[in-house]
Amino acid sequence: MSSDGIKKNELDKQQGKNSRRDFMRKLGLLGVAATTGAATTGFKSEESSSSEYVKVLTSDNKLVEIPKSQVKEVKLDTDALQTRGRIGIEGKRWVMVIDLAKCRNARECVKGCQEHHHLHPYQYHINTLVMQDNPQSAPYNMPKPCMHCDNPPCVSVCPVDATFKRQDGVVLIDNERCIGCRFCMAACPYSVRVFNWEEPFQAQLYKEEPMEYDVEMNVPQKKGTVSKCLFSADCLRDGELPTCVRACPNEVFYFGDQNEDAVTNGTTRETVVLSDLLEKNAGYRLMEELGTKPRVYYLPPKDRVFEAPEKPDNHH
Amino acid sequence: MSGHNIKINKEKLDKVAKDILKPVGFGPGFLTWMSFLTMALLACIYAYVIQYQKGLIVTGMRDMVSWGMYIANFVFFVATALVGMLISGVIGLLGYTWIKPITRIAEIIAVAFAAVAGLVIVSDMGRPERLLNVFIHGRVQSPILWDVTVVTTYLVISTLLYLLPLIPDLAIARGRMQNAPKWMMKLYEILSFKWTHHPKQYKLLFKATRLLIILVIPTAFAIHTVTSWLLAVNSRSGWDSTIFGPYFLTGAFVTGMAAVIIAVFFFRNNYKLRDYLGESLFDKMGKLLEFVCVIYFYFNLNEFVVPAYKMKEFDAIHIHELFLGKHAIMFWFSQIFGLLIPMVVLLWKPFRKPLPLFIISLFVLVSAWLKRYIIVIPTMEHPFLPVQNLPHEWVVYQPTIIETAVTIGSIIMGLMIISVLAKLFPVIPIWEMAEEEEGTKTKII
Structure with a gap:
């Protein structure tokens, strides 16, 4: 049985x-947030000419666009996991x-x-x-x-x-x-x-x-x-x-x-x-x-x- | 108080100093005793090392009974330490002078037991190496923070109350101990702070001591009240009691008095101090023990009879376990031999003679330890929700050999501190014993 x-x-x-229905907001993109720093320098690179952008939510909750080529997933370390783990999921x-x-x-x-x-x-x-x-x-x-x-x-x-x-x-x-x-x-x-x-x-x-x-x-x-x-x-x-x-x-x-x-x-x-x-x-x-x-x-x-x-x- | 002048009779001082300083020093008997204690302690430390490596699985504690003998032992140690406050603080401030010969012994017990209590609680921790987290991440809402603060404060005050009145004695002793080893004289020299017996120095000493004995009273009340709250703040039958603070405090006075009487009896006989620790002193101590027993009995009556009358569901389970269940023998032993019988027989003078009082105190002290066990463990065995899907040995608490060894280790450590202090320095305040009788009636210390 x-x-x-x-x-x-x-x-x-x-x-x-x-x-x-959209019961829980997917937050998979959050992992990308840590790359914002790299992304600002990335804007000047040639690859930005590819003009393919994605919208990304930064850790301080701003929606920004960065070139798709600059997106890379960041593995969170214990500290980062603990920081977000202590805060919890907003609005729930x-x-x-x-x-x-x-x-x-x-x-x-x-x-x-x-x-x-x-x-x-x-x-x-x-x-x-x-x-x-x-x-x-x-x-x-x-x-x-x-x-x-x-x-x-x-x-x-x-x-x-x-x-x-x-x-x-x-x-x-x-x-x-x-x-x-x-x-x-x-x-x-x-x-x-x-x-x-x-x-x-x-x-x-x-x-x-x-x-x-x-x-x-x-x-x-x-x-x-x-x-x-x-x-x-x-x-x-x-x-x-x-x-x-x-x-x-x-x-x-x-x-x-x-x-x-x-x-x-x-x-x-x-x-x-x-x-x-x-x-x-x-x-x-x-x-x-x-x-x-x-x-x-x-x-x-x-x-x-x-x-x-x-x-x-x-x-x- | 401020106008007090100390009058020390020279002839009397010579005799008193000779008698009291005679047992001071590390003789062969003491060294044998200490090496025996050291070896036993090493075995107990080995048990702790095993526990540290394998985890608390080596104890009898499990998820249901998650506090066991260590916590009971901790409560016992804190309780015994309180006697320093009872003797020097309460009785001293009331102006009774008969406590003079035993104040130092009481402080030795206070210092030893308070210091070891701190170690006992560390032995109960799953992650002792993270002890500093209590200071780095401490939260004031937690009673553990309160306990750490007040136990440390009490230890400091008790140590000062031990060391300050020692200053004139060490100055007296320096000139009179020809055979003492050099390091000991050096230590005496440092700790006597160039004392010259000047009246101004005595005035300062009285002031400082008086301040300390006033401070020690709220601190001591705090440490045992907070210790009781470690249990009473939890919603569990047997702990969920509003009188836990005073119940613990009065219990502590009984425990501490018994410990002091045992120590005084020992020093009277082994240190040949019968002239100073006389029968009338035992009579007084017996009366004080009787007094604190009566108060403790009153709190016991409230603590057990009220829930036993109502028999609310979970209280009923708890009361049944204590009165008739598997903890009944321990419960009735501690209540009858540790409280009821002493309370009754101490009313008669013959039982307040040194030997009978010593024997009664032994029973009281052992019962006091068992009582702490009875307070901690049965409550944990009966949570509100049924205990299911767990192996039998995970539900019923049975202390293991390792756990027992670590606990015995704490008692050995307490004995070692007491032994060393009692051989390193005089156990009775020489200068206070040599003081002239007149003008001391209202003096405090």
């Missing part, structure tokens, strides 16, 4: 890319909706996530839990990513600004700065953070081919630092949905921009109005009483499409 799910998912992904307020009625505990989100972020099998940026709210109600499955709270306790307690809140709502962790005190893990009421207790899962790979640290993917992972769900911030920058959202075969996840009031289902690629979705289905957030203001909404497990899972072993 799961392999079918993946195939279907991939097909949808192809179609989805074409049919979807990312939000996730999880439909509990549809989760069959396929755990494809977990697998996709662990692969994307190079996690050990025991490390979860997203985990699916079996929940039971009271002894009478039926158990249900609950995917649990980071809530990307608007009032994040983890960010408040961090002594070195290693974990931070971006303007687009995403909470990230900079493992080049993290001192490994794990205060954020103690502070998180949702227990979503994980620690690199030992060498990372892909340590061998990092040794063979060293790579720039991308704070939006938190890869390479680093021993002695905290890691967490990032809403796949690197995918968001490329105009993609987060990995877990795309990996789900069961239409559980919606993801989108609260400013646009639109969320897209990761499986069907159907885009719906966020406020309608939450209103009609009585959407709620986890532990509202703590005042953390999560950016992840849940739709109650009403009219579920699956058999209730076995009773959970709460609190071991």
Whole structure:
């Protein structure tokens, strides 16, 4: 079933890319921005006579034209990745909706996530839990990513600004700065953070081919630092949905921009109005009483499409 | 205070100096003890090297219980360090003179435990080499920043409170220690700052010390309150408490008093200082321990009975674990032997005699360590959301040998600092003991 799910998912992904309206702005050209300096000298060169120009957005948000021949893609180094990673994507307020009625505990989100972020099998940026709210109600499955709270306790307690809140709502962790005190893990009421207790899962790979640290993917992972769900911030920058959202075969996840009031289902690629979705289905957030203001909404497990899972072993 | 003139009786000074300076110096017994400690410490450092290389995977901590014995031990060390403030600060400022012989011992404990506390917290870090980030990228919103600031301040004030009253003693000692090695005399010469026992110098010394003991009180309150906030600012059952600050502070007084009594008992017997550390002193210390135990008991009552009465869902899980669950033995041991029994028996004078008080203090100190463990670990074992899809050993905390060794290493380091200071300099203020009784009633220090 799961392999079918993946195939279907991939097909949808192809179609989805074409049919979807401009849900996320492509920012692929940003990489070019760093070449503006070279471009100004380039204007005087003979090649400019070819008169083929392209429009390019500079890093200070000016639209300029430069000769096509001068365009070359720049690989961002760790510093540049960190600078843009800390700012976030302007004008966006990312939000996730999880439909509990549809989760069959396929755990494809977990697998996709662990692969994307190079996690050990025991490390979860997203985990699916079996929940039971009271002894009478039926158990249900609950995917649990980071809530990307608007009032994040983890960010408040961090002594070195290693974990931070971006303007687009995403909470990230900079493992080049993290001192490994794990205060954020103690502070998180949702227990979503994980620690690199030992060498990372892909340590061998990092040794063979060293790579720039991308704070939006938190890869390479680093021993002695905290890691967490990032809403796949690197995918968001490329105009993609987060990995877990795309990996789900069961239409559980919606993801989108609260400013646009639109969320897209990761499986069907159907885009719906966020406020309608939450209103009609009585959407709620986890532990509202703590005042953390999560950016992840849940739709109650009403009219579920699956058999209730076995009773959970709460609190071991 | 300002008009105070120091009167030192020459004859009395000779006897006091002879008695107190006798145990000073690194004899063969001390060297054996230190080499034993050094060897044990090396083994513990080796354990830390393994941890540094392999990562914190060698400890029992995992994603659910992400703070373990190290944090508990840190809280214990900070707690014990507070006794310097209790003795010199609170009791001293109130004008009690019976604390004179034990002020220096209390400061030694304060300095040793505060210094080691800083190292303990570093041993808990995943990336200790990035410690400087706390200063480069420090954020004032984080209680860790507050903790670093106040612990450092407390260490500085305590060190000054140890060194300043030492100045006249070292000047006295220089002329009286013929057999001492040269480097030691050189050190005494430097640290006595050309002291000539001039009344003006004493006046300055009193002023400086008085300022420090006033400063040390808010600083000490701050360090333990902030340490309690490291836990209390997190929304977790067992930590989410508004009385955590005073609860920790009063607990610290109990722990620190026990540590001081143990040290005083040791010096009384091994340094042959019975004349200065007498039975009446133990009686007073016993009464003070009784007093802080009663206050601590009151805070315990509030901390456990109120949530236990309401039994809110997650508080109930926590309380069950402590009262009847797998932490019950440790919990009841620390409450009964570390608090209830001492609190009751200390009401009777025979239990405030040196030996019984020493034994009671041993129980109190061990219980205090266990209590810190009980405060940190059970709360972490029960987060709000169920713990699933994790291997069993990732859910239940069990300290490892390496972790235990690193913790023992911190205790050894504390003992080493205390041992060295107690052999390098006199443990009782000579000049204060030689002072004439009259005119000292209202004097502070």
